[in-house]
Structures are given as structure tokens and as C-alpha cells.
Amino acid sequence: MGSIERKRLRIGVDVGGTNTDGVILDPARAGEPDKGIVAWHKAATTTNPSLGIGNAITEMLTTAKIPPFDVASVTIGTTHFVNAVVERDARRLSPVAVLRLCGPFSHHTPPCVDWPEDMRELVLKHYAILPGGLEVDGSLISGIDEAAIEAECATIKEKNIRSIVICGTFSPIDTVERQEERAAAVVRRVLPGYDIVLSKDVASLGFVERENAAILNAAILAFARKTIRAFHEPVQRLGLQCPVFITQNDGTILSGAMAARLPIRTFSSGPTNSMRGAAFLVNGEMDLQNEAVMVVDIGGTTTDVGLLLASGFPRQQAAYSELAGVRMNFSCPDIKSIGVGGGSIVRRHAAEGDSGSKMTVGPDSVGYKLTTQAVVFGGDVLTATDCTVQANPNNVAIGNPDLVECRLTDDELAEFKQIVKQRIERVIDNMKTSPRDVPVLLVGGGAVIAPDTLKGASRVLKPRWSGVANAIGAAIARVSAVVDTVKSTAGITTTVLLKQIAEEAVAQTVAAGADPSTVKIAEMETLPLQYVENKSRFVVRAAGDFDYSRADIDMPSKDAVLETTDNVDMDEYDKIAQEKTQNSDASDSKADATNKTQTIDVNIDDYKPTVKDRVWYVTETDVNWIASGCYVLGTGGGGSPYTHMVRLREMLRKGFVVRVVSPDDLADNDQVCTGGSMGSPTVGIEKLPGDEMLQAQRELAKVCDTPPTHLISIEIGGGNGLQSMIVGASNNMDLPAVDGDWMGRAYPTKWQTTPVVFNERTPVFAPMAMCDGNGNVLVMRQATSDLNVERITRAAVSQMGSSAGCAEAPVTGAETRQWAVKHTISQAWRIGRAIDLARRTNRIDNVADSIIDACGGKQAAKVLWKGKIVGVERTLRMGHVYGECVIEGAGSSDDVDQSGTAPFVGRAKIPFKNENIGVIRVRDTDDASVENQETQDDVVALVPDLISVIDDQNGEAIGTPEYRYGLFVTVLGIAASDHWTRSERALSIGGPDAFGFNHLKYEPLGTFVKPQSVIDEFDTSSQ
Structure with a gap:
């Protein structure tokens, strides 16, 4: 066996939509010129992936003469699952039913309300909002109703839906009631054998995002289970006595059983593997410690682009991530994709009204049938690979160049190259956060279609073995472990607890197979459980390199996921390239849906809000910008405006009219009511609003002599910044919102408002009404001060789940003109527009x-x-x-x-x-305890x-x-x-x-500039 005798070798296999790539890597030789690559393999992906994996491993073991006992592990990466979502493949995406356990809340934000319409119609086939859910302190919103769950099961069975998501309010901290688990037990009893996904197993706090992730996970579950069983078969068949891992989004590994339960964790593993592999290949050739590198991974169907940081890991998405236009709340690599690859189908279309032609490249692809359907291999489908070979017959050794000779004219070849070049340059530019040129690494089997120079690239590199960078990334994937636990903080500091939990996470990572000397803490989070005394939730993740030298890791290759008699035939998922007629722009926009939230396509420079006769009629574009600006003005608080933005957007789509007027136009005797929610920002991202805000206004009207003429938000910051528009446009209200608020930001208490500052009326905010949305109403007819209003209502809101809708007594138009921070809706709109423009122009x-x-x-x-x-x-x-x-x-x-x-x-x-x-x-x-x-x-x-x-x-x-x-x-x-x-x-x-910072003196950071009114700038009444 020569130089590889008794080596502990790692096999990496990446099963893509077009090719299955493999490598055998000797980590002890990673510093040598050949990077320790003992063998490598690339072949078309087979319909049944087990055949392709088996062929890849067999050929590499045979070629390098490696006995099975020298293999320490097999790690498999795949794009099967994410491709099914991105391609909206109904054959691989199961219809899903959603059972929400949230009582009277969330009716205005149904499941998948923020999804692209085609995805929602494909996946979501039934949902029900049922009794259940917890408050933030662990108390019940309501108990679950087993009879109601059973009734929904009957409907689900009738609709032939076999994948079910159960999502309960505050379920991630539900360690006592275990409502999701109990509801699942009911479903299993009534519908044995159905797939059930609990949202708490998929993601953390953030109801909409967690539910979205759980739904995607459920949609792919059946296909994932069958695919992963197929992955394990060849390893057993070849007699490899080693564990089998699946790579996940962050570049670390999952057991097969865990991947079969949570395939969503593998969705971005393909691009991550390619980027990690690219970093491995150029290590020593580039100074990765001092510059970020753009990695362009061109496969057979798509091109994936990400930014590789100095750490050797991809840049991660923000606090929220998106896939196929669906917002989720777990971290994924920041990847943008376009529908261009080596197998992309090239067409020439007659241009309407023109004697010329228009060429399209993709997004459809022959995929893994490239070697049978592409012209260069004797087929009859013109692909990007064919065009590349024709353009470079002496430099690209793929297939038979004679078969594509004269297939395209010189002008058509030039057009093809320009299309591919512009598409790749565009996605690179979209990934950049500044206009500076960056180094670009080309990897992937389809990299041959890319040009040697690219606009925006300081240099373009294609390292040796770049065609199998994804398999290399799988082979070097790290080991990780997460400790997610609730601990008592009584008598101990969070610093000490975090240290203890970090030690536990490190120990678990080592037990999972990591080299102790390489393990580091990758993430830690502390989340106090509000209104639960001395309790906090801690989440700590550790990661390290696989310890190749250990033989004592108890990870048998026969995974529990294989213990089934189900047929593992994958032929039903055969991908057939179908003729499509989308033009290139539509193609790119669909591919880009993997990265972007649904937005209305407007030219920001030309867009003008609708303002007539001093009234601003708010549009969806306005709402998106105002919501972004509100969170900036929220100064960290006020709760995320996202769910409120979605609700207001849906109201507009249903025909509700949202009006905003200037405080400068109020009459002296106008009656301006205040609205806003009271409670914790953490509650706002988890307990979706019901009708508590509107109900509070109705309860207040019962004790006020004069009806309101306008509404104003108590604060512009966070979700409350949208409430005057939401409530004002609601049924039976139809009131305009005032372009202003009582804070100009967000503050934690009701008495921290400008009317209290002016002190011309005491109290300002009484009478007032509070509703928790769950049947509890509090009306305060009078109070001695606004400070007491705050104290009393704050005590009450703690018994209302730390969230309630509030309505405060009206003030006059004259008072509003004097007290309000003016034009803050306009300010939020301008901030949001600036953010959107910066994103669209990659700045x-x-x-x-x-x-x-x-x-x-x-x-x-x-x-x-x-x-x-x-x-x-x-x-x-x-x-x-x-x-x-x-x-x-x-x-x-x-x-x-x-x-x-x-x-x-x-x-x-x-x-x-x-x-x-x-x-x-x-x-x-050195003294961290000093306060x-x-x-x-x-x-x-x-x-x-x-x-x-x-x-x-x-x-x-x-x-x-x-x-x-x-x-x-x-x-x-x-x-x-x-x-x-x-x-x-x-x-x-x-x-x-x-x-409590009275030992420090406030010094202004600048000079306040009054926000410019949108109404003043864009009013068309005088035109």
C-alpha cells in the first residue's frame, strides 16, 4: 500500500444536480503540493444517488489501491434538497398542513403569508389556528384541544396531506407543558405513519421565521429520508467500517439520522462545501488572512457565489436568512445563485417584430444527463458546455469537439460568451458590499464556461482540483455540537454559567469526533426567560476539526435511518429537463429568489409617493420602507416591525386604504387618539398580534365623550411605528394616521413621551384601555399622574403575557401640533428608502x-x-x-x-x-466583575x-x-x-x-434636523 499504509483517510462525496464528485484525502499530507489528495472522481449524477456514490467510492479505492479499513469516514454533501425547493419541484416537495397552537393570536398573519405566491400554492395545502400556546412566562394562553386536533386530522387525511407541521407560540421555551409534543402524539394516534415536524426542533424564537423553516423542512422530509437511505447503501455494500456523515449549512457534519429528521440543515451545504474546499486548495498560495475572496461555484445547473472570509468560512447571512424567498431564523451562508451552469440549455429565439434572434442561456438544464444529451457527447440539446467547447476547441477537452463545429455562428458565440460573462459579473457585483475589486476563485465542474477575466475581479483564479472543490469541502468538514439548555441564574453569574456550558459544548464536540486542540466556541447566546424568576436559556455552539487519528469514536456506519424495509428506489425523482420559454431576465429573477425577499420592483430614483390634497396614500413600497426605517428609529427596541409590515401589506392587497396626514394640517379641535402595544420586544417576535389594538380603541370609545378623528402612534420606533396606520385603516375605523409620534424613537415606558415633557396636562394618558387579545380588558378611567399610569399598566401587562394593545385618551389637534415629534413617518420612509437603495446598488x-x-x-x-x-x-x-x-x-x-x-x-x-x-x-x-x-x-x-x-x-x-x-x-x-x-x-x-446613569452627563452628538415631510415634498394638489 506504499505511502498510504495505515493512514486514516477521509472520503468526501458531493452529490450535485449534475455531477457526483468524490475525493480521498490524506490529512497528514495536506501541506504537500498535492494537498493530500490521494484520488478524485467526477461523473454524472445517477438517478439513484446510491449508484453514483458507490461508483465514485469504488473507482477511487480501486485506482488508489486503498483497502476499506483505511477509511476513517465518509462525508456526503448534497444539493438534492435545496434544489427541490429552488426549482419548486412538486415531485419532491410534499404538500404540508400546519397546525398552529396559538389561541386567538396570529389570525392576521396566516402561515406562508410572506412566501412567494407560487411556493405557497405548491406547499401549503391546509392550516388551522387552534387553542394552545404559551405566554412568555410559561403560563398558558390556552390548553390544547385534542378534539379540535383530531378534527383537523380528518381534514388532513381527506386532503391526502402526509406532512404536518405543529407550531406553538413560545414552544422553544416550553419544557413543562410540551404542547407541540402532546399535539404530535394526538396526530400520531389518529394518523399513524404521517410525517410530523415540531417547530421547536427546527429553529428558535421568532414565530414566523421558525414556522417557515419547519414548513420547508416538512415539505422535503419524505424525499430527504429516501435520499439519505440511498446514500448509506453503497458504504455498507462496500464493507466500509466507518461512520457516514452529511454536511450541514455551517460546514460541519450531521449523522444520517439527524439529517433525515432535519434536512433543512443541509440546504446550503453544497455552496459551503465548495467554499471551504476552495479555501483549502489556495491555502499557502493566497493570503486569506488579510483579504476576503469571492468564490464562484459553477455547477451543471446553477452558479453559486459567496464571500470567503479570512476565517476560511463563508460570510453568513444576517440574523434572518432567506431561501427561495422564504424568511427563516437560522444562520446560513450568504449565497446568491443564478440559473447558469455547464448543462444550461442554450436557445435561439426569433425576436418578435425583428428578423434577428435572441439567445437565452438557462435556467433549465440537462443536469446529470449532460453526457448523453449535450451535443458534444452525441446528443441533440445545445448546452453551455457545447458552446464553450466550440469557442475553445483546443483548450477545453470535453467530449468530441467535432460534433459542435459550426453549431453557432461567430456572432452567436460572441453573444453566448457575453451573456454568461454578464450574468456572472452581475451576481459577483450583487455579492459585493463595496465597489472595490476582489479576488475571484472559480470552482465547480462548470467553471469552464466562465471567462478568464471578469469585471469587478482583481484577479481570477482556478486552482488545481477546483472541479471537485465541493467534495474536498465535504472531506474536511468539521465537527460541531450545540448545547441548548435552560439554567437557573440564582446565586451564579451568567458569565460563570456560560463558561460551564461552553465547556460542556466543547466536551460534546470532542465526543462527536473532534480533535480537542482545534475546538473553539463558534456561537453563544443568553436569553432570559421573562417573568420566570432566575431562569435563562443558553445556546452555545462549538466546532472543531475531525480527529483523524482516533479509532474509538462510537459512530457505527449502520445508522438508525437505514432500519427500514421501505423501497429506496429513486427513479421516481428522475429529473427531466423540460422546455421552458422564460427569457433570461425572468430566469435570473427566479434563481435570485433563493436570496431575496419579495419586493415590488420600482425605480427608487423615479418613485414618488402618492400625495393628493395634503393626504399621503400609502402603498406597499411605502410600507416596506417605513418598516425598515421604524426599526432604525426603534434604537434596539419597539419590537421588529416585520410581522406588522406583512399585516399592513396584506390589508393594502385586500383594498384597505391607508392615509397619512401632516400634523401641521390638524384643526385645533381635532381629536387625536394614541395607539400602541405595550410589552416586551421578545414577545413581539413570537406572539403574533390578534385584534387587541383595535379592541382597545373600541373599549376606550365607550368612556370618551368625543369620537377620534385621527390616530397617532405612541412611538415611531419598532412595530408601534405602524400601528396608527394599521388601526386607522381597519374596519369601522377609517381614520388617517398623523405623520408624527410622541417619542421620535422608542422608549421603554409610557411616561417617557413628549406630552409628559411639556407638562401642560396631567395625566395625558388617562383614560386609557388595555386589551391582551385573549379576553382580558382593563380600562383606567383616571389616574393621578402619567408615572402612575405606567406603573399600574406595567404591572397589569405582566399578567397579560407581557403584551397588550393600548389606546390612550385623545388630545386636540392644537396640542398635537405642539407636542408631537413631527414627520417621523416621513423620516422612517426616507431611512428605509436609503437602505433599499444601498442594497440595490450594492453599497x-x-x-x-x-x-x-x-x-x-x-x-x-x-x-x-x-x-x-x-x-x-x-x-x-x-x-x-x-x-x-x-x-x-x-x-x-x-x-x-x-x-x-x-x-x-x-x-x-x-x-x-x-x-x-x-x-x-x-x-x-483584568477584573471583569468591576461595574x-x-x-x-x-x-x-x-x-x-x-x-x-x-x-x-x-x-x-x-x-x-x-x-x-x-x-x-x-x-x-x-x-x-x-x-x-x-x-x-x-x-x-x-x-x-x-x-440609572446619573454619574454620566449627556452631551449632544450633533444638532437635530427636523425631518422633511413627504407630504410637503410630494403633494400634487397645487400642480
């Missing part, structure tokens, strides 16, 4: 500058800090989430700005109470100025519940409204003293 690196311009320029706003979140601590006091986010600066001692300082060196912390309180530099100290050590010199910014954290990956704001380890962020400061800086009283209510 995410400059999104902070765009937001600054939208807020009045550099005199009114500035970047306060930039870097990576390296620590988050949260505690709970009196219903509010208190905490601290620590950000490692992105600068170094060599980085100096124009003022001669290096502002982002070291660490800064952001203390928060629901909302961000300040940005404070962290002193270097309140900050001095005035450490202060970067303080309330009442707005402090917002922007996700560097997408330019969107993130709230305090979404702060997590590893996110790269920019911290933005915006000068507060002069209502908050006009007096000592104002600062005492909204400044640092109100948050």
Missing part, C-alpha cells in the same frame, strides 16, 4: 452614510462604532429586558481617521433597557440621542432580542428631537438619569 458598506443623509446629514448623525458582537448579557427587572452588548472594534492601532484618532479600537458596550441607552468604551482591565467603572471620558453617546445597531450584511437594523455573538454591525447615532433636549425636565425624563 451596503455605505448604508450608514445613506441613513445619515436621510436624517439630516453629518451635523445630525454619525457612525459611533463598528465591529463584531462578542458578548451579550440579558437580565430581567420589572418586566424590562436589561442588558449589555459588547462589540469588538473593527479598527486597529494602525487605523486613524481624519481627526487623528482610531475610534473603533478595543471594545465598546451598549447598555440597554429594551432600547439602547448608550455607547461606552470598555476599559482594559460602573465608566467615566465621562468613556462615553461615545448617550440617550436621548438615538443609538441604532445596523447589521453589516443587509443594512437593516437589529433589535436587542436579536443581538447575538458573531454579528458584524455598525452602530449609528442620530441626534434626538429638540423636544428631548429643550429643558432639564426633558433630559430627566429621556436622558441618562432616567436609566
Whole structure:
């Protein structure tokens, strides 16, 4: 056996839609010129993947003369599952039924409401909103109704749906009631043998995103189970006594049984494998420690593009990820895909009204039938590979060049090359966050169709073995383990607990097969369980390299997933390339759906909002922008506007009219009611609203003498920024919203509002009504002060699940003109437009500058800090989430700005109470227990100025519940409204003293610039 005798070798196999690639890797020789690659293989993917895997392994073992006992593991990566979703393949996607356990909540946000229409129609065949769900403290919204579940089972059976998702409100923290598990037991009893997915097994808090992920997982479950069984067969047949792994999204491995239960975790493993393999191949040739590299993986059907970071891992998506236009809440590599590959079908179409022709390349592909259907192999389907061979017959040794000679004219060949080049350049440009050129690595079996130079690339490299980079990435996949647990914090600090849990995660990773010397903590999160005394949820992930030298790892190759008598015939999933007529633009837009949220395609520069006779008629485009801006103005709090945006968008689609008027146009005697939700931001992402806001307004009307004429939001920040529009446009209301609010941002308490600052009426917010949406109503007819209104209602809301809809007594139009922070809906709209424009023009690196311009320029706003979140601590006091986010600066001692300082060196912390309180530099100290050590010199910014954290990956704001380890962020400061800086009283209510930072003095970060009114700018009544 020569040099490989007694080596512990790793086999990596990547089963793509077109090719099955394989490598045998000797890790001990990874530093040698051949990178330790003992054997490699590439062949067309077979209908039954077990045949292709078996052929690949057999050929490599035979060629390299390797006995089976020298193989330490087989790791398989696949695009089978994600391709089924992206291609909307009804043969591989099962219809799904959804059973929601959430009581009276979420009716306005049904399952899949934010999905692309074709995906929703294909997958979601039935849903029911049933009794059940928990409050944030673990108490019941309501118990489950077994009879109701049984009735839905009968309907599901009648509709011939065999995949069922069960999703309960706050199910990820449900360790006592176990409602999802109990509901599943009912379903199994009534419908034995059906596939059931519990949302809590798929993702964490964030109801819409968790449910979306669970539905996709359920849709692919049957196909995944059959596919993974097929993966295991050849390993057993060849007598390999080693574990079989499946690669998952983050570049680590899953057991076959786990992958069969949660195939969604493998969805992005193909691109991740290619990027990891690319990094392995160029290690030593490129300085990956100092520059990011764009990896372009061209397969037979698609081209996947991602950015490889200095860590050797792909750049991850933001706090929320998307696949096929579906938003989910677990991290995936940030990959963009287009429908261009080596097997893409090339067509020449007669242009309508023209004697010429128009060429299209893809998105349909012959896929793994390239070697039988492509012209260069004797077939009759013209593919991108055929065109490439004709254009380069002496340099591309694929098939028989004589078969494609003169197939296209010179002009047509030039057109083909230009189409491919422009498509690849476009997707590279879309992945860049700045206009600077970046190195580009071409990998994948279809890389031959790419040109040697690309616009936007500082250089284009195609390393040796690039055609099997995906298999190499699978072979070197790491081992990981996650500890997700609830611990008591009584008598012990979260720092100590995190250390203990991290040690446990490391131990589990080592037990799973990792080399102890390589294991590191990849992610950690702490989530206090609100209104559950001294309890917090901790999530810690560790990862390390596989320990090739160990022979004691108890991972038998016979996985539980194989213990079945089911037929493993994969022929029913044979992919048949079908004729399609989409033009190239439609093709790219469909492929790009893997990466982008549904948005209305508008030209931002030309778009003008509809304003007639001083009334702004809000459109879907406006709603999207306003929601983005509201989260920036939420300063970390206020709750995510996303579900409220979806609800308002659906109202518009159903014909509701949303109107906004300027506070400057209010009559003195107009009656302006205030609306907003009260509670925890964490609750807002999990317990989807019902009718509590509208009900509160109706209850208030019963005790008020005069009916309202307008509605104003209590705060523009977060989800409350949309409530005046949602409630105002609702049935039986039909009231315009006022372009303003009582905060100009988000604050945690009701008394931190501008009417209280002016102190011209006490109390302002009584009478008021509160409704929890679950049948409980509180009406406060009078109070002695707004502070007491806050204290009493805050105590009440804690018994209402930390979330209630509120309606406050109306104020006059004259009072509104004086007290309101004006034109804040307009400000949110401008911020959101700036974010959208930065994304569409690939200038995410400059999104902070765009937001600054939208807020009045550099005199009114500035970047306060930039870097990576390296620590988050949260505690709970009196219903509010208190905490601290620590950000490692992105600068170094060599980085100096124009003022001669290096502002982002070291660490800064952001203390928060629901909302961000300040940005404070962290002193270097060995004593981590020292508290309140900050001095005035450490202060970067303080309330009442707005402090917002922007996700560097997408330019969107993130709230305090979404702060997590590893996110790269920019911290933005915006000068507060002069209502908050006009007096000592104002600062005492909204400044640092109100948050317990009375040892620090507020110093303005800039000069407030009054937001420009959309109505003033775009009114057409005078035209």
C-alpha cells in the first residue's frame, strides 16, 4: 500500500444536480503540493444517488489501491434538497398542513403569508389556528384541544396531506407543558405513519421565521429520508467500517439520522462545501488572512457565489436568512445563485417584430444527463458546455469537439460568451458590499464556461482540483455540537454559567469526533426567560476539526435511518429537463429568489409617493420602507416591525386604504387618539398580534365623550411605528394616521413621551384601555399622574403575557401640533428608502452614510462604532429586558481617521433597557466583575440621542432580542428631537438619569434636523 499504509483517510462525496464528485484525502499530507489528495472522481449524477456514490467510492479505492479499513469516514454533501425547493419541484416537495397552537393570536398573519405566491400554492395545502400556546412566562394562553386536533386530522387525511407541521407560540421555551409534543402524539394516534415536524426542533424564537423553516423542512422530509437511505447503501455494500456523515449549512457534519429528521440543515451545504474546499486548495498560495475572496461555484445547473472570509468560512447571512424567498431564523451562508451552469440549455429565439434572434442561456438544464444529451457527447440539446467547447476547441477537452463545429455562428458565440460573462459579473457585483475589486476563485465542474477575466475581479483564479472543490469541502468538514439548555441564574453569574456550558459544548464536540486542540466556541447566546424568576436559556455552539487519528469514536456506519424495509428506489425523482420559454431576465429573477425577499420592483430614483390634497396614500413600497426605517428609529427596541409590515401589506392587497396626514394640517379641535402595544420586544417576535389594538380603541370609545378623528402612534420606533396606520385603516375605523409620534424613537415606558415633557396636562394618558387579545380588558378611567399610569399598566401587562394593545385618551389637534415629534413617518420612509437603495446598488458598506443623509446629514448623525458582537448579557427587572452588548472594534492601532484618532479600537458596550441607552468604551482591565467603572471620558453617546445597531450584511437594523455573538454591525447615532433636549425636565425624563446613569452627563452628538415631510415634498394638489 506504499505511502498510504495505515493512514486514516477521509472520503468526501458531493452529490450535485449534475455531477457526483468524490475525493480521498490524506490529512497528514495536506501541506504537500498535492494537498493530500490521494484520488478524485467526477461523473454524472445517477438517478439513484446510491449508484453514483458507490461508483465514485469504488473507482477511487480501486485506482488508489486503498483497502476499506483505511477509511476513517465518509462525508456526503448534497444539493438534492435545496434544489427541490429552488426549482419548486412538486415531485419532491410534499404538500404540508400546519397546525398552529396559538389561541386567538396570529389570525392576521396566516402561515406562508410572506412566501412567494407560487411556493405557497405548491406547499401549503391546509392550516388551522387552534387553542394552545404559551405566554412568555410559561403560563398558558390556552390548553390544547385534542378534539379540535383530531378534527383537523380528518381534514388532513381527506386532503391526502402526509406532512404536518405543529407550531406553538413560545414552544422553544416550553419544557413543562410540551404542547407541540402532546399535539404530535394526538396526530400520531389518529394518523399513524404521517410525517410530523415540531417547530421547536427546527429553529428558535421568532414565530414566523421558525414556522417557515419547519414548513420547508416538512415539505422535503419524505424525499430527504429516501435520499439519505440511498446514500448509506453503497458504504455498507462496500464493507466500509466507518461512520457516514452529511454536511450541514455551517460546514460541519450531521449523522444520517439527524439529517433525515432535519434536512433543512443541509440546504446550503453544497455552496459551503465548495467554499471551504476552495479555501483549502489556495491555502499557502493566497493570503486569506488579510483579504476576503469571492468564490464562484459553477455547477451543471446553477452558479453559486459567496464571500470567503479570512476565517476560511463563508460570510453568513444576517440574523434572518432567506431561501427561495422564504424568511427563516437560522444562520446560513450568504449565497446568491443564478440559473447558469455547464448543462444550461442554450436557445435561439426569433425576436418578435425583428428578423434577428435572441439567445437565452438557462435556467433549465440537462443536469446529470449532460453526457448523453449535450451535443458534444452525441446528443441533440445545445448546452453551455457545447458552446464553450466550440469557442475553445483546443483548450477545453470535453467530449468530441467535432460534433459542435459550426453549431453557432461567430456572432452567436460572441453573444453566448457575453451573456454568461454578464450574468456572472452581475451576481459577483450583487455579492459585493463595496465597489472595490476582489479576488475571484472559480470552482465547480462548470467553471469552464466562465471567462478568464471578469469585471469587478482583481484577479481570477482556478486552482488545481477546483472541479471537485465541493467534495474536498465535504472531506474536511468539521465537527460541531450545540448545547441548548435552560439554567437557573440564582446565586451564579451568567458569565460563570456560560463558561460551564461552553465547556460542556466543547466536551460534546470532542465526543462527536473532534480533535480537542482545534475546538473553539463558534456561537453563544443568553436569553432570559421573562417573568420566570432566575431562569435563562443558553445556546452555545462549538466546532472543531475531525480527529483523524482516533479509532474509538462510537459512530457505527449502520445508522438508525437505514432500519427500514421501505423501497429506496429513486427513479421516481428522475429529473427531466423540460422546455421552458422564460427569457433570461425572468430566469435570473427566479434563481435570485433563493436570496431575496419579495419586493415590488420600482425605480427608487423615479418613485414618488402618492400625495393628493395634503393626504399621503400609502402603498406597499411605502410600507416596506417605513418598516425598515421604524426599526432604525426603534434604537434596539419597539419590537421588529416585520410581522406588522406583512399585516399592513396584506390589508393594502385586500383594498384597505391607508392615509397619512401632516400634523401641521390638524384643526385645533381635532381629536387625536394614541395607539400602541405595550410589552416586551421578545414577545413581539413570537406572539403574533390578534385584534387587541383595535379592541382597545373600541373599549376606550365607550368612556370618551368625543369620537377620534385621527390616530397617532405612541412611538415611531419598532412595530408601534405602524400601528396608527394599521388601526386607522381597519374596519369601522377609517381614520388617517398623523405623520408624527410622541417619542421620535422608542422608549421603554409610557411616561417617557413628549406630552409628559411639556407638562401642560396631567395625566395625558388617562383614560386609557388595555386589551391582551385573549379576553382580558382593563380600562383606567383616571389616574393621578402619567408615572402612575405606567406603573399600574406595567404591572397589569405582566399578567397579560407581557403584551397588550393600548389606546390612550385623545388630545386636540392644537396640542398635537405642539407636542408631537413631527414627520417621523416621513423620516422612517426616507431611512428605509436609503437602505433599499444601498442594497440595490450594492453599497451596503455605505448604508450608514445613506441613513445619515436621510436624517439630516453629518451635523445630525454619525457612525459611533463598528465591529463584531462578542458578548451579550440579558437580565430581567420589572418586566424590562436589561442588558449589555459588547462589540469588538473593527479598527486597529494602525487605523486613524481624519481627526487623528482610531475610534473603533478595543471594545465598546451598549447598555440597554429594551432600547439602547448608550455607547461606552470598555476599559482594559483584568477584573471583569468591576461595574460602573465608566467615566465621562468613556462615553461615545448617550440617550436621548438615538443609538441604532445596523447589521453589516443587509443594512437593516437589529433589535436587542436579536443581538447575538458573531454579528458584524455598525452602530449609528442620530441626534434626538429638540423636544428631548429643550429643558432639564426633558433630559430627566429621556436622558441618562432616567436609566440609572446619573454619574454620566449627556452631551449632544450633533444638532437635530427636523425631518422633511413627504407630504410637503410630494403633494400634487397645487400642480
